[in-house]
Amino acid sequence: MTWEIVGATIALTAFRLVWILKRPIPKDIPFYILPGLSNLRRLLRYDPDFSYVPYGLIWYVINVPIVRLARYNGRLWIVVLALIDVAFLWYISQFLGLTVFIAYVMIGTFQLFRAPWNASINWLIVLAPISWIFLALAPIAKLPVGLPVQVWGYTERAIGHQHNYIYYGLLGSLWLIVFNHLYFLQGIETSIVVGLGVLWTFILGYAYLERRAKRRESAP
Incomplete structure (x- = not known):
């Protein structure tokens, strides 16, 4: 299965990079994320005029070096996140199994396109095979x-x-999937992932239709 995973990871990463380079980046990145990551001196003392990203200090510790590597370019930052994620895709395939790998591909890709600032939270969650502490660090971050x-x-x-x-x-959902895989009912893991997949299909479908309806209402 190793070569199949390698091939799937290469194809997935190529698809992700094409999407990232061709599509507009989320609006929150230039307006909130990048300003929030660019001034650490104002981070620890409250300033009502500062653009805070309401994540934990752990999140900043992870993302500041990455965004600096990307030279505070939003699109390049997402590209770097996608490239780092390759290592996590391989890691998941080796230590969390195929079912969790598929779940991560779906959740991680959606987050990378729509909310890339959550990528590092995903990473903390899937590092749980190393220690349960990472499952605790994820919500803290x-x-x-x-x-x-x-x-x-x-x-x-x-x-x-x-x-x-x-x-x-x-x-x-990703947190629950990983927790279940490591500490709870592996025997029904596939059923849980499929069930969550069906649930999120309905939720995302509803959100899409709702957004489309609002656009029609606001159209002149």
Whole structure:
């Protein structure tokens, strides 16, 4: 199966890179993500005028070197994330199995296209075979732990903003899949992944139709 995984990973990465290079990047990247990653001095002391990304200090520690490597170019940052993800795809195939690999491909690709700032949270989750501590670190990195307490208000607003519940939900789904694989019921792993896949198909379909309807209403 190793060569099949290698071939699938190469094809997937090529598809991802073509998409990233051809499609517009998410609007949150130039308006919120890059400004939030560019001024660490203002990060730890609250400034209401600062563009906080309401994630934890761990998230900043992971992403600041990557975004600096990309020279604060949003598209290049996503490209670097996609290339780093190749190592995690191989790792998952070796230590978490084919079912989790397929789930990660679906969730990780969607997140990479729509919410690439969550890629590093995905990485923490799938590192759980090394230690359970990574399953604990993932939500700590997702939430603004280590930032000024006022930033928690940004998180409350972010969860309900537009379709952010989808991104939080997908992270939660990946967390549950990995947790189940390592510590719970491996015998029904495929059923759980398929069930979540069906559920998310309906959720994403509904979100798409809702967004399309709003566009029609706002059209002149």
